[in-house]
Amino acid sequence: MKNFSTRLLAWFDDHGRKDLPWQKDKSPYRVWVSEIMLQQTQVTTVIPYFERFMATFPRVDILAEATQDEVLHQWTGLGYYARARNLHATAKRIVNEYNGEFPHTPQELEALPGIGRSTAAAIIAICTGQRAAILDGNVKRVLARVFGVEGWPGQSATLKQLWDHAEALTPSDRVADYTQAIMDLGAVICVRSRPSCDRCPFQNDCHAFATQSIKEYPGKKPKKEKPVRSTTMLVIECDGNILLEQRKATGLWGGLWSFPESDEPETYLEAARLDHVQMEKLSAFRHTFTHFHLDIEAIHIKVKAASQTQASENLLWYDLEDPNNIGLTRPVTRILEALQSAPLLQ
DNA sequence: AACGCGGGGTC
DNA sequence: GACCCAGCGTT
Known part of the structure; x- marks a missing residue:
């Protein structure tokens, strides 16, 4: 033309x-x-x-x-x-x-x-x-x-x-x-x-x-069925602080901080030397990525003194009242919002 | 050449 | 829910 x-x-x-x-x-x-x-x-x-x-x-x-x-x-x-x-x-x-x-x-x-x-x-x-x-x-x-x-x-x-x-x-x-x-x-x-x-x-x-x-026009992307994965996120709280884990540097959510994930919370807590006083399921939800669905179940766990848990490079206690300047995954912001608007367990 | 990589807007 | 957006890096 x-x-x-x-x-x-x-x-x-x-x-x-x-x-x-x-x-x-x-x-x-x-x-x-x-x-x-x-x-x-x-x-x-x-x-x-x-x-x-x-x-x-x-x-x-x-x-x-x-x-x-x-x-x-x-x-x-x-x-x-x-x-x-x-x-x-x-x-x-x-x-x-x-x-x-x-x-x-x-x-x-x-x-x-x-x-x-x-x-x-x-x-x-x-x-x-x-x-x-x-x-x-x-x-x-x-x-x-x-x-x-x-x-x-x-x-x-x-x-x-x-x-x-x-x-x-x-x-x-x-x-x-x-x-x-x-x-x-x-x-x-x-x-x-x-x-x-x-x-x-x-x-x-x-x-x-x-x-x-x-x-x-333009031609559409051929659609493919998205696989479904599932995980359990542990929302471990101690005195208004939430335990977060940094994800590895590359790949999905690379470098961001997220909740520890484990299908066996008791085992995780034991390994981390944490004593829980209360444990309660939060609502489950689905997080959808470009290429798969992730069904997330969150468990709110209150623990006693956190001092037992070794602070390490990729672990931190996130203070809800004084948040760190770190990158958070969408499920974390979503769950923390829900937690703060409807605080459980006092 | 195909796939992995997010979260949100729009319909 | 489907579809797509001021794409790039990896395999």
Whole structure:
């Protein structure tokens, strides 16, 4: 299609978003943090996290010097916690290897943890104005519909076609605006369900609109049955303090703090040299991940003096009145909320 | 090339 | 409940 970028930019000038928090001061640091937070996460969800993160870590060197617990604490609730670990690792590398300044080439950016092809391009385009093509969820949806690209974008053949379109369409002029514009079109007009085609600058050139097959694009991910796992979480309380265990550094909920899990509470307590005075089931619930369901049963256990329990690297007593700055899993925040709004056992 | 990785918004 | 979101790293 001719004039794609010109027409998109004309639309952007009238209708694009220009007041998002990360558009105020488009420094590489702020743009980078926003791009990482926005991976697989919606704008409205990100905004409060971004504001809080910037207030706590206003510069890359400050982020680099923070502890991982502090970074994960800021990330609690955002999900995909490897993003936070990679963000922290990259901050350290920016300080140590690049003297605190972000590199300006896609190759160097992509070599940093958590920055892939699209995120590198976004940083390049938005911060330097160098030509670089992005391909995020918005762009995939727009291009799949306009050009009738079939198949699920998770498949490499489909993904390649989308990248080819993205590269071909990205202009040399006004790349920063173009990058924002193509995302805005996807976020504001070409939304997933019930898109506003009558307000779209490409209505007359859109394959999906012309063939009345908008729902077919982009192709859907093949659905798979989610397996169900189950666990028992031990909410061990002593004097208003809750025992938490740090999860291993990688994998699911990596680096976050959660309740000890055991199907045999008595055995666990014995091993930890804890004497319980009361034990009561809390309500069971289901926590659903991308790829499986986790049925969680929580047991509230009150114990006598905790001094017996050795404090170790990956164990801490979490004071409900004076919480640590650490990353917590969703079930922990959920259960602690429930506990505090309806305190049991006095 | 396929899978692991969260939590929340939307319909 | 199904589906998906400003994707990337690992295998």
